[in-house]
Every structure is written in C-alpha cells, then in structure tokens.
Amino acid sequence: MISLTHPPQLSILPINSPLPKRNLTGSSTGARVFLPPNRDKSSYLCNCSAADQPQSQPGRSQRPRKKTHQLDADKKDGIDPVGFLAKHGITNKAFAQFLRERYKALKDLKDELFKRHFNLQELASGFEILGMHRNVQHRVDYMEWAPGARYCSLVGDFNGWSPTENSAREGHFGHDDYGYWFIILEDKLREGEIPDQVYFQQYNYVDEYDKGDSGVTIEEIFKKANDEYWEPGEDRFIKSRYELAAKLYEQIFGPNGPQTEEELEEILDPETRYKAWKEKHKDDPPSNLPPCDVIDDGKEHDEFEVVTDPVWQEKFRSKKPPIPYWLETRKGRKAWLKKYRPGIPHGSKYRVYFNTPAGPLERVPAWATYVIPGDQVLTHVKEAGYNAIQLIGVLEHKDYFTVGYRVTNFYAVSSRYGTPEDFKRLVDEAHGLGLLVFLDIVHSYAAADEMVGLSFFDGSNDCYFHSGKRGHHKFWGTRMFKYEDHDVLHFLLSNLNWWIMEYQIDGFNFHSLSSMMYTHNGFATFTGDMEEYCNQYVDKDAFLYLILANEILHALHPNIVTIAEDVTLYPGLCEPTSQGGLGFDYFVNLSASELWLSFLENVPDHEWSMSKLVSTLTGNKSSADKMLLYAENHNQSISGGRSFAEILFGSATTEEALLRGCSLHKMIRLTTFTIGGPAYLNFMGNEFGHPKRVEFPMSSNNFSYSLAKRRWELLEDGFHNKLFAFDKDMMKLDIEERILLRGSRGLPNIHHVNDTTMVISYLRGPFLFVFNFHPTNSYGRYSIGVEEAGEYQIVLNTDEEIYGGQGLIGRDQYAQRTISRRTDGARFCLEVPLPSRTAQMYTMYMRIPHRIYGFSCARIMFSIKKAKYTLL
Secondary structure, X not given: OOOOOOOOOOXXXXXXXXXXXXXXXXXXXXXEEEOOOOOOHHHHOOOOOOOOOOOOOOOOOOOOOOHHHHHHHHHHOOOOOOHHHHHOOOOOHHHHHHHHHHHHHHHHHHHHHOOOOOOHHHHOOHHHOOEEEEEOOOEEEEEEEOOOOOEEEEEEOXXXXXXXXXXXXXXXXXXXXXXXXXXXXXXXXXXXOOOOOOOOOOEOOOOOOOHHHHOOOHHHHHHHHHHHHOOOOOXXXXXXXXXHHHHHHHHHHOOOOOOOOOXXXXXXXXXXXXXXXXXXXXXXXXXXXXXXXXXXXXXXXXXXXXXXXHHHHHHHHHOOOOHHHHHOOOEOHHHHHHHEEOOOOOOOOEEEEEEEOOEEEEEOOOOOOEEOOOOOHHHHHHHHOOOEEEEOOOEEEOOHHHOOOOEEEEEEEEOOOOOHHHHHHHHHHHHHOOOEEEEEEOOOOEOOOOOOOOOOOOXXXXXXXXXXXXXXXXXXXXXXXXXXXXXXXXXXXXXHHHHHHHHOOOEEEEOOHHHHHEOOOOOOOOOOOHHHHOOOOEOHHHHHHHHHHHHXXXXXXXOOEEEEEOOOOOOOOOOOHHHOOOOOOEEEEOHHHHHHHHHHHHOOHHHOOHHHHHHHHHOOHHHHHHEEXXXXXXXXXXXXXXXXXXXXXXXXXXXXHHHHHHHHHHHHHHHHHHHOOOEEEEEOOHHHHOOOOOOOOOHHHOOOOOOOOOOHHHHHOHHHHHHXXXXXXXXXXXXXXXXXXXXXXXXXXXXXXXXXXOEEEEEEOOEEEXXXXXXOOXXXXXXXXXXXXXXXXXXXXXXXXHHOOOOOOOHHHOEEEOEOOOEOOEOEEEEEEEOOOEEEEEEEHHHOOOOOOOOOOOOOOOOOOOOEEEEO
C-alpha cells in the first residue's frame, strides 16, 4: 500500500546538464568569461544525454599536476590518508600504500559523482524525487531507476492493473540515458467542474484552506505583483515582451535589411562585436550603459575578466522571485477534493511494471515507503536505566526467521509491526523519555527474492548487484551490492538520509560489514597480518561507500552516531576519514557475546578461562574508548539458538540449578558492563521478558508467535523482579558515578587474573571490582592489591538477597581496611570475603555517596559517550 502523506514537493528529473556548475557561494564581484573565436554553426549545438560529458580539447597542452603539490594541499587542509597509522604504531608499507590509493580513488569517485549531483546533500536525497510523491499541481509523480528495462508503467487497483494506462512517456522527460523512468498520474476532473484558470495552480493537500480560497482572482494577484514587485522601467519587457525580437527581426528582414542571402553579412565573433559596440557607445552617459565591462589586457587568449557594478550586483542579488504572489493562488485540500478525484487514491495497492529483455515483470518499487505482505517495552527500558535503544528488523523483509536481515524494501518500515505513522509515534515516544533511537541498517547485502526484493529488479542480473558468483553471499545466498555503480551509491546514501529525515533516527548500526568489505564475505582466517586488510580479497568500492556514508551523515547531521559491526576489527574503523580511517563513531566487539555463549554451552563451569575472558572483553586496546559490547546477540534468537535466560533457567528444576543460573546471569552482566568499553549493549531483555526461548516464527515451530513475545508480567513474580532490580541498580550506579568513563582510554586497570582460583579484579578510578567465578570454592580472606590505603566499602554485591542471592557476606563484613603488604604489584593489600559465583564492587569509605542496594528507580542519561542501550 502507499501513503500519500508527504508534504507537497516539486519533482524534477536528475538530468545531467551540459553546462558547467557555478560556484554560488563566492562573494567576489569579478568573474571569468570565455569569448570563443568564430566557428561554424555546428559548434554551438549541444546534446542533453548521459553520454554528453566534457572532453579535454585536443591540441590544448595541459601541464601535469605534480603529486607533491597535491599532497601539500591535502596536508594544508588537515588531510593525511595514512594519518592514523602512526597513532597506532602501524608500519606496514603495503597497507600504507593501500590507504593512499584508496584516498585517490575516493577523490576520483567524488569528482565523478559531482558531475551529476550538485553537493553531498543532493547525492543523499534521492528520496525527494524517486519513488512516489504528490506534486502541488494536482498530480502524483513517480520515478524509478531501472536501466535494464525497455518500458515502464504503474499497475494497481487504481487502474485495473493495466500495464498500458499509466506509462512513462517517450523521450527525455519519460526515460533518460541513465535509466530513470518518470510517470505522471494526473488527478481526474470531477463531473461538472472546469479546469483551473492557470496551468501553475497549486494545492495544499494538508490544510483544508489556503490563501487561494479567499476569492481573490488571478487578474487581481497579477496586477498586485506588477504594481508592487517591479520597479519603474523593470517591467518594460514584461509589458512588451516581443520588443527586442521585433527590432532584431526588422533589422534583418525588414525593408531596410538585406534582401538576399548574399547581402546577409557574416556574424562576427563575440569579441569583435563587443569592441565595436563599446567604441560606438564610448560617449554615452553612464545611465545608458550596462553595469558591467570586460577587461582586456591586450594579450591574445580566450579568457577575459568581467567586472560588474557592485551596487547593481547587490541590488540584483537581493531581488527575489515573486513566489509570495504565486503562493497567494494556492488553494487548500477542500478545494482540491471538490474539483478533482485523486489519480491514485490514498491506500491504493500498486506495483511497477517493466518490459525487459527477459519478458514482462512486476516489482515492488525500490523506493516504496510502506509495503504490505501496542506494547510496554519503552517504559521498561526507561525504568531499567538505559539511555538508548537499538531497533532491529525494522526495514521490510521477507524471511521473518532471520530477524529482518534479508531486506526486501529499504525505504519501508516492516508492516508486521504497524504503519509508518506507528513507527514515527514509537520514535517520538522514545525521544520523549530521553532515549536515543539507533536503527540496525543492512547495506552489506539484500534478500535474493525477485518478486518483492531488488534482485533482477529490471530483468537484468546486475541492476543493483554484482553478477556471477560475486553477486551472491558465499554462505547465506543473499545478493551483494555493486558499490562502484553511481546509481547504487545514490540509492544507498539516500536511504541513510531518508531514515533520519523521515523518522528522526539518531544513529545507525551498520550490520555485518565484513560481508561487504571482503569478497570472501569475512569467512576467512585472520591472523592479524596487516596485508590481510589490503590484499586481493578486499572490496575497495565497499570501503569508498562506507567512507562516503560517514562523511555525508556527519556533514548533514553532526549529532548522528554511526556504529560498525565488523568481526575482523579492520584498522581505522573509528578513525577520522581525513586521517585515513572509515569515520565510524563506535565499533561492536561481537566476540564477547560469542565467548559467553561458548562458555555456557560448551565449557564446564570449573574450566572457564579467566585469562581468555579478560582478553576477549578488553578487545582492541588501542580503540577501547570506541568499543561497544553485547552481553548476548541476535543469533541466540534465530536458527535454533538460545538466550542466556533459556540456558540458565530454562531447564532449572532444583534450587541449586536456579541459584547457579541467577548468580552467573548477574556476574555476566556486571563483568560485561564494567570491564568493557564506554558503552554497554543488552540484547532484547530476554532474561526479564521470557524465561524460555525467544524464537521467531518459522517452519520448525509451525510459524507460531507464542515464543516471540516478551512476557513482561513475569516481572511481577519474585525471581524475575529480583533480577530486574539488580539491573536497575547497576545502571543507576553508572549514571551517578560515571563508572564507564573512568580508567585509561575506556579500559579498567586489570591487576589480578588467576585461572586457578578463577578470580578477576580490576580498578576503574576509585572503584574496585572483584569477581569469583569458581563454581564451588569460596574464600574467606582473599588478597587483592590496591594503591590507596584506607577503608573500603561494598556498594554493590551480586549475592544480596534482594537480587536473588544468598546474602553470605554479613553487614559487618561490608567494610574492610587495607594492610601494608605489596600485592598484585600494588603497595597495599585488601583481604575480602569472596563467596563462589559472586562479585562485589568496593570504593573508599570517605567517598561513598549513599548505599546502593535497594534502589527502586532509575534515571535516563541522554549521553552518547557512555551510551547504555538495549536492542529491541
């Protein structure tokens, strides 16, 4: 279905002009003008086609630009294609050369793109003209890109699904050389109504009434415009528009003009004619002369400098077109509905029809914004203390069991969850609660479906995607985008801008970058050798797209947040593009959630490696301040995977098993939260919403929705409510003490890792964390090193009874004093009680703000630097 609720817009075709684009931002009063020598008439003919590109003139010598000059200019602008390598101590020459070549390719790509698009905003705003839009002049405009098609039309219930009634016209305004098709659907005049008096009559489709409904006639508005807009003498050619043409005609063909072709004198070149005119009028008063002149330095060349009168130029620039007078004719929605029947009614079902070399095809439009095949989440997210949410599966998709990662329609919200207006209300409600909204965007691949997706969209195999093996993901069967194609870039970049402009999204998580960055789709062994990031398997065009995406997003929307999901940890993911990086704000360390899952499912509790756990959670230490961590991820909800809640509680039939699950659940969350980077991601709230599997409808469960819904009512029972209380207090502690921002470059000071005792201890500023993962061994006085002497107090204890624990640490043991003994390389020692499968957080007694246990509320922090957010 379609939704014609967009504001009225003027649709234009993206035709490449053969004229050079001018710089409209300069303030100089001078300009350069070319006065070509005399040529025959054929030299002035021009073509409006995609093939008509400026060519370098033969015979004209062009001085080669020295490479050093360009490098000096780049450095002057703060651009260094290999700038981040020194920062991270990378000295690989092959990778440095790869970055330099990539930077040159990026510049060349931008030069090509700017031949067709005026600026970055226009490049990323294809949604303003592509797809279906209501035009202010009582019609609907539709534009689609399908270079492989021979014929294009719209079919739907509005025209009886006829492939011939509403088709693109022949010629440039119906189909251009780039493969864009343009269709106009005129509103139908109602019986008894007469056409509008003027062809440019506009309608406001939102408001019932507008200025044109006041009863003022067109003649009165024209008279008002002529009286108020034009100054004396300016309307001379408006009132007598044929005066100049008549004089020219009389001069050439009048009784005093040439009577035969032989008497027709040769038309001199512009330079000669200008000099003759200037000589003739040299004694005229200044008021009769034009406000410009050409400076001739006496040298023979085709370029001359034109200077203009600054007073006249300022007056000319300040003159605005008489648009306000035109708007006085605009009528409202009521007048439009009285006179016309919509050419395509709101809510109509439609498809685009193509005639292709492969035969006739019907497709869902690529730029469609709504395609058809009430919960309590936000309030619970707010109560838990998160400040951002990440939404997955929002883009329309076919295979529900893949959580929406096989996208079919990139501009449409999934109809499974409601309408576009419903999604806008969701975003507005989240913003009202102080929550940022991040969208999972899948530009790394697309669904291979031909009926509702982009595959074989125009009948060709390489419209949006690569052909052959490269056009298919090696393991998932999805289609791989052709990032080197300018129109594919236009589609994808506009898609990012669309979600921000239309739905006010705050950021994007770029899903599965390794699938697009490498031709092996990331399914290869990475040893850390730098040449693995610049060898023959690297898709250079995909990198150029990611750099462009980040540059455009941050230029158009400075507060936007971009997150990279890349399992290969590509160097420079979060470095500025001006320094050779890809420009992302954060990256996701996916290995953390995979490690927890591996421990829980495959490794006995007493064999968990503390060293491996710490090295995995800290990840790439050089970029730890940009790292995000998942406690668990979406893979646990698809393809038969299990959430931590199901693993830990699903088969628990005894008190001992339930206690184990509850203890490990809290320790996993606290470890991931405090040992990782400045942001923490909790997946789906599975552990609160459902004790069993969170599974999407698929053939294995007879497409049942029973396991896909969160059961928030479970929070009313004691067990789940205690887990929720721990999560809230953990978040509240960070809100008040800014724990995640403490440490060195986002990392804690990890000073104790013992694989035998299974104890980990680390510091974040003044806060000391101690974890005992051993399944059976408890320690009465375990020695931990600290640098500051004094009394340390527990402020958070996973074993508290209010959190579902046993309360094994008595209140008299919450305060512990240091002893003078070097431990763990520190000057003092703290001997702490450490029950098995428990964790405690200490701080110096004098700086305890209040006792943390027993809190019942949480505050939302609107902060990017320490974003803690949940995926929905």
